[in-house]
Amino acid sequence: MSSEPQRRGSREAYDYDEGNGYPSEQHALRLRWVSSRASNQSYPQHDLSSTPAEENEEGDSGPPRDLRAIPLPMALKRAVRQVQQMQVPVVSSRQSWRRKRTKSLHELKEKARESLYFFTLWRKSLQKIGGNFGGGVQSYFLFLRFLVVLNFVSFLLIAGFVLIPSIVFRSAGTSLINSTGPDECKVYDPNSQGLVEFYKYFLDLLSGTGFMEYSYLFYGYYSNTMVENRNVSYNIPLAYLFTAIFYFVFCLICIIARMGTTARVAVATGGSAVGNYSVIVFTGWDYGCQGDRATKLKQKNVHYRLQVDLEEESRKKRAAALTLCQKIALYSLRVFMCFVAFGLIIAAFYGIFVATNFSQTKSGEEGILGLFFEYLPSIVITTGNFVVPLLCDQIALLERYTPSTTVIVALLRAVFLRLVSLGVLLFTLWDQITCKGDIDSHDCKLCQYNYKVHPCWETRVGQEMYKLTMFDLLVNIALLVLVEFPRRMVVDNWSSKLAQWVGRQEFVVSTNVLGLVYGQTVVWTGALFCPLLPLINTIKFVLLFYFRKVTLFYNCRPALKTFRSTTSTFFFLVVLTFGWCLATAVMIYSLAEIRPSMGCGPFRFFPSMWSIVPTSFYRLSTITQDFLFFIGSQAFSIPLFALSCVVMCYFIALASVYGKSVALLRAQLKLEGRDKQFLVKQIEKLSRQHQILKHTAGAYE
């Protein structure tokens, strides 16, 4: 509610500044409002010696912030400041100490913000992009920067807790559990090649086999040892597990924190489906736009948005004017097109399934053909992700939705396609590893996983994710070099109708963001099996930033259809959360259900990856065990659950109360306007009556 006095204060400031216009009626109404509410606010006409409500709460940080937000000319502000400083307020020593403390804290915060500003990555590039191409494109690059930082910090986490201890304690340490199980399961020999041709190193680099397979890159290299000296004890498998879990939790917290800041703006402005025209007219122009070309494009953009809105209006009118027959025809067409779209998507899934199985059967091949078979699932996924959205776009044209709905529908379909195609790939792998879920079948009976085909199945899954990441990067580079630059050269230098119709490429934000989300989901899925994948992804995203920047400035024209930056950032993060959920599901399943390989990795000889936690648990001291048992017991968890329910109910109630008061204030605003109209009419009527009376009185005299 503190925004209300500030708003009124600002309105008064405006009064003070211009001193004419609307004050008198407003003043009368204001007095009426003040008396009708038992409010304790006094509304001084810029009497800054009497403290506004803010200062009472915040101590000495009140006045500086108040001064800056007052719409007075600078000279007046300085005069006011001088007056303020000359007044020595009579305060107790405790209050003055508190004021000094808040003031120094404020200065410290400012200094910290200044230094952080200096360290922000790519600040100038992002400014340039925002100035030339607008907020929508800039939001894509901001999202990319967020992912780079997230991946880099995750890599530091993994390096600190898993990689460096593994390197340091490589030779030391004792095995945690004695080897059990049949000997055939423990056979794992990744370096069986002997003399290798030179080009094979390159192929191995791309597919993660050969010399790359048995390295710190993949799960198989880590040992299941525990080091226990006098000073230090480090349990590597436990560290591996907990780091993986903490990595997921940390990523989720980062995403939610970032969502919180963007959601605040979106909620405060309340959806804003209404008021499109006024919003476009008054907030459409980006004042930060620089450069002649950007300005012209911005003008075209505003023009386009207005036209789109006008067209939506006329479309709505036409849709309302449809007869029942036409409506039925339209809806049945839409349902049919929906089925067609789903059919295309399912065809893509089937293609992925077949390709993965085929690739597995041909895994022994050598040379370039072998590389092609290795990469077959990635190729099929990428082709599907490219072709199916194009077809869906054409389908959406036929469905004749409004333009904004079309964008959302296309986006949702593309998200569904990408994430579920990844899921299909994982499902196919699971099929092969666990013999279609049937543990007692012939191949899987011995070790409870298919040891003949996958002696170290975790490394295999890690390799698939690694290949997906590398292929994504290679495709981006190939598209940049082979498609985007030539397209621009053709369009610029060859003036024919075809070239003009094709035109320069548009930077479509939504497709690019989906690519980022897909890449990040792949990394999350593979992080448990390929611990260095976040580092590779950081490098990949950094390269992607520079490639995209280059293509943006040299090859693209800005999209006419804009993406609203605030709501779209929120949408990107929601989609990223979907990807996170998929990766978490995969991780939980691998931790709990599938038996770890017996020939490799830090969890060999354990019945499941999670079972290391109980094993290590019993090594703790008795007191810790009892404490942890207590936390897990019902006596603790049920009250905790009840308490969190109460807290959640409180926040929900608070949110609904705020929403209701916002709606109430809006209605009051409308009513105030109508009151004003009514009073003005009354005044006119009365003055007219007064005139008539005067005339008749004058006539009688």
Place this chain on the structure above:
Amino acid sequence: MGNKQTIFTDEQLDAYQDCTFFTRKEILRLHGRYHELAPHLVPMDYTNDPDCKLPLALIVNMPELKENPFCSRIVESFSEDGFGNLSFNEFVDMFSVLSEMAPRELKAIYAFKIYDFNVDNYLCKEDLEKTLNRLTKEELTPEEVQLVCEKAIEEADLDGDSKLSYADFENMITRAPDFLSTFHIRI
């Protein structure tokens, strides 16, 4: 940070810091920009508050303002005499309001002033038409302009007088999520 600049006294810099959203470095940088607009007019020594105003024509030559269709209106709204002659105080004030840290209410007040072409404290239909024409560089047909202006006033006008007062404008701005990011000049 302890540098020996002689353009402002420390007290002046503190005053500027308290009254605007800029830090000391940024204020000095702004003075540099103000000076390079007219090196022979603007003194380097501001310790005794010289009375120096730059005309509108010089200010709108800045690269940040040059391409803005509302550049003259922006400068006029921040000038005391209403004709666009800015002293350094007003120059700093202008960029402070347009910086990214200025609150929404403050920006809304000045945005209202900028779009109010005939300076009557109301955004009437003529004001909106002029705004729209400057926005789209007169590419809309006159009928479309009329339609958009009517619809805009219809949407935002709460008290039914077919023009927008400051209250209507501010209410509409609170529902615009991009206002803070678009009403922002980076300098």
